[in-house]
Amino acid sequence: MRELAAHEVAVTPSQLESWRRVGLLPRHRRRGLGRGRGSVVDAVDPLVVEGAAALARHLRQGRDRRLAVLGWFAEAGTPPVRPGACRVPEPPVAAVREALVWALQRSASQRLVEFARSAAGAGEEGQDTLYAAAGRLMGPYRGAANPALVRAALEAGGDVPAEAEGPDFRSMVHVAAAIGLGAQEVGADALAEAFAAFGMFGLTAEDWAQMLGAAERGEGPEVDWGLLQQNADIVAQVQRASDEELVRAREVLVGLRMFYALYMLHGLLLPDTPAQAALRQRIDDWGMFPALDHVIAINPSPRQFAESLTVCLEPPFDNLYETLMKQLAEDPHIFSIPGDDTSPAGFGETWLRTLRELTNPGRAVGGGADNGSGRSG
Structure with a gap:
């Protein structure tokens, strides 16, 4: 004591x-x-x-x-x-697994999956009820605005453009419907809209619609919708995972949280460096910022942590984490402004000075450093 x-x-x-x-x-x-x-x-x-x-x-x-x-x-x-x-x-990992299962069983994601499956075979009435329930459970959440476009607007002293607005995740309701009613009932166009909103791999709704439509017509690779069913049950995912996989998922989540924070702070005029630009480029190459924005919370509640950790069991997030860690090892100087010998103290002072200048009308904002591409953003 x-x-x-x-x-x-x-x-x-x-x-x-x-x-x-x-x-x-x-x-x-x-x-x-x-x-x-x-x-x-x-x-x-x-x-x-x-x-x-x-x-x-x-x-x-x-x-x-x-x-x-x-x-x-x-x-x-x-x-x-x-x-x-x-x-x-x-x-004890056994206690962690028990806590994860308990929290996930009460999560909105799991309740939505269970509701979707209960709507199967209920016809149009069941489909209407499912969409209404999904709308209540998912809420009107939009993704974060594009940090590069927000930064450019702040540096220019103008308004954030409409195209900077993040994706509307309400279309993800179509994925929930596919889990319960079947992909054929939902249709390729609706699912293409949902997958595009999630933002993975940088594919547009048109890209997804073309691929899914070709699969429906037998003109392209067949889609294994069983994987969607399998991965939708987040409780079963945790129950299947080994102790080592749960710990690894936490490592991935904690690491991606750091990279996500750097990406977001770029929009708040964090002084740019070549190392930061390289990390952002890796995320953009994978088209994973909307997905990270959907999954990552900087200061999550235990329930949010449980859902995010389960997502990080999936290979795309694990692979992205590995890619970003390799990039960081190649250039770890994320807080070293080229030509500034006072870093990291000078880095922090530069950022504070930039933020102060932002509140002074008529003064240029100069928080960016040349990242080697001719851009400061």
Whole structure:
């Protein structure tokens, strides 16, 4: 208890005992004192203390313990903020899997899949009901505006153009309908609109419609819609994944969060560097920014973390992460402005100066550095 008090968390003995009973914390080793004299703890295991402290940080009044486990798992995969600080130990993977399944079963995504499957065979009435329910569950979410176009508008002192607006993800309802009613019932044009909104691989709705239409007519490669059915059930995905795959998905999610943040901050006049431009180019080459925007949250809730981690089990996100990590290894100087010897301190000062200039009418905004392509954006 003294060690936990040093972590500035309040934990009662009964809480510790309940966490041990459900397998979240191991017991300290005890040494017997002899017949009839009981036992004593010789030394407190620091890993047990760190684990208990992490669990206590994420367990608030009224919050289900499984959400706290997800928060602990997320924290354990994040590098310490303070230099020299110990990394948070891992929670038991069995408890993480249980918490993921519990959270995903209650997610809007899973409820939508289950609703879609229940609508199968219900005719037009069932289809209308499905689309109405999907609209309520998905909401009116739009993707983020294109950061490069936002930056250009800010630097020019003009308005953000309409073409910078992010995709409307409401068309993803067609994917949900295909899961429940079948792809043939939904049609190639509607599915093409949905896939284009998600933005993967940079394909337009016309590109998708051409490919899906050719497949329908038997003029192109056949589409395996079974993969859509299989991957739609996010609970089953987590249940199928190995312990190692869950940990890897967290690594991918944490890494992509960093790259996504850099991409987004470009729109907020973060000083540009050749290393940053190369990373953005990799993301653009894959056409993955809309997909990242749909999946990544910088400060996710445990429920958001659970859904995002499940998506990162998929090969496209894992492969993108590997590509970006290789690019970062080739040029790690993402915060080094060419010709500025004061970085990273100079980098931060340049950014703050640029943001201050933005609020001063009549002053040019000059946050970009030449990235070797003749552009500052």
